[in-house]
Amino acid sequence: MVRMEINNVDLWYGSFHALKDINMKIYKNKVTAFIGPSGCGKSTLIRCLNRMNDLIGNVKITGEIKLDGKNIYDKDVDVVKLRKDVGMVFQKPNPFPISIRDNISYGPRLHGIKDKSKLNSIVEENLKGSALWEEVKDILDQNAMSISGGQQQRLCIARCLAIEPEVILFDEPCSALDPISTGKIEDLILKLNKDYTIVIVTHNMQQAARISDYTGYFYLGNLVEFNKTKKIFTNPDNPQTENYITGKFG
């Protein structure tokens, strides 16, 4: 079942044509990975999915991106609600410099939840959901900056889960982390996959191969190939894809 559709999307940063006629589908409760060398457009595309590119000036987008059949770039779309439905976890863990508890309750508070006991149960539920509860349950009021990088990233994931998104976007979530933290987050993604639709941008091809169901290979703003991950990594259709994933350039 299709959750999001990307139809004929082009994007320009000023005069730079960053995305060229992208067409792909994001399937419900599956993990879709975007891979490709630096500057190929994969981060740009993922940031279109929750309209984070709106925050940068001088960006022009054509085409449509549909969430459950509705184009998210329509004039009457509430961007704030969109970002609640499509959450994002960033490359560099970015917890706010406030307590762990306040970090998680930030989102729900934005959307009007004030009741303390409800907020507390949201905090517990989502910390459990991101496999961090056991490690921080006794230090919830400590500043979030005092925990390790891997824990901070799981905190950011919990914070994202607290707003009850349907789709979660991961923009290179493990590139700043050590292998063990990376492993924990990959396991978490596989666990979350049952209930959420996930899109992940990654530099690490083995990671894409390990955890994704579908993979899109991007190069210089083009979507070169999009297919089931199994196919891409055993028998890709496009020789360009083959060269990239086997590491042979030049």
Add this chain to the structure above:
Amino acid sequence: MAVDRYTKDRVMKGVFWGAAIITIFFLIVIVGFIVLKGSSAISWEFLTEKPLRSGSEGGIFPAIIGTIYLAGLAVLVATPIGVGGALYLTEFTREGKITKAIRFGADTLNGVPSIIFGLFGFSFLVFYLGLGISILSGGLTLAFMILPTIFRASEEAIRGVPMWDKEGSYALGATKLQTIWRVVIPQSISGIATGIILGLGRAAGETAPIIFTAAILNPILPTSIMQPTMALPAHLYTLTSEGISMENAFGTALVLIVMVLIFNFAVSIIRKKKSIRR
């Protein structure tokens, strides 16, 4: 004479050390001088009673109150404008000609001699707008003067809030206003507070802007902002230039300096507290 590198190093080290010592030395001398000369004037009456006989006797209470009113009003007016302007510049505009122009304007305003502020306040506020010699005129004049300080300090603090924190907030579905209120301001508050307090210190201590616009010799306690008032710097000026009482002049100076030192001390405490956090 061939001088080797190490000797040169040591000589320069000595020169810099000397420069630092001289700087501190002057600070100590000035403060010490005033403490020495003024401490004899300090007493409970000095701080709580009105001046008598043109200030050669009695206290400086009205001047203290007046300074508080004037500086207070200045900060009250300048803070929303300064912080608001800084927020506008960082959050609602893109870096370009306009932002550079605004910043340049603020910096230039900062460099305008305080006597010119006084003249402006006198002709525009006192006469043209008919506000008369009053706390309002004086306070507004001081506000214009400290506006750049608050503006620039706020702008730097707000600009210092990292993009990824703001992005994180937006990605959770926050509006721009919510992000400003819940992320930007809390994280820049110490920088903003620093600016406000520095502005406060300046407003309390400047003489030229207030002698034409608010200050009088009459030791009344003002009951409305349309009334004029005494103020510490002006009182100091009068006591000295009219030769009324050097002792009391130094006493006044001491009070003023203590005020400024307290403000600066508060700033450094805030700065220290902030650097522990991140």
Add this chain to the structure above:
Amino acid sequence: MTRDKYIRQLNDIKRMTLSMGEQAEELVNMSITSLIDQDVDLADQVISKDKDIDELYLDIEKKVIKIIATQAPVASDLRLLLTVLKNSTDVERVGDFAEDIAEITKELKDDKYITELIIIPKMSEITLNMLRESLVAFDKEDVDLARKVHEQDDIVDTMFSRVFRAMTTFVMENPKNITQALRLLLVARHLERIADHAVNIANRTIYYMEGKFKYI
């Protein structure tokens, strides 16, 4: 080109497999010759040379594991490694069959043949041709040639049936012929199995090139 060392490793291991195949080919040839000529010395040579093939096989297997562990191969590189591993297994079995045929030569050394060997040499010729073509197809990555190998397998199967009938007849004529007849039947059987392995090698080359499993 990036990953020079890795590309060289892949090329090396392909060459090793082909060289192993050539050696096995030669061994089969020698073993059949030794059978026809009843040449025990030649048979002994075959038996000892088979050990070289076994060692080569282990070497290839070790190298494949090393490449998989250290280079994380995907797509056609991964298919190549699987093909190499499987093909070398097939070739190693061919070498073993050659050795078995040589053993039979030695067992029959004092016997006079009940019949002139005609079908067996023919079978061997076709089988060796299939083996050679399957290896060339792997080397040149020629899918069409690989498909041709399969066609010849039916001929080999038919020839095996003829040997079977012939041996049955000989035994019925004279029960004392049974040991020789059975041994000669075994030789034909070994050749038929060698032909099967050649078909396996050809099929896997098609998988390597096209990425699809198809056992035709």
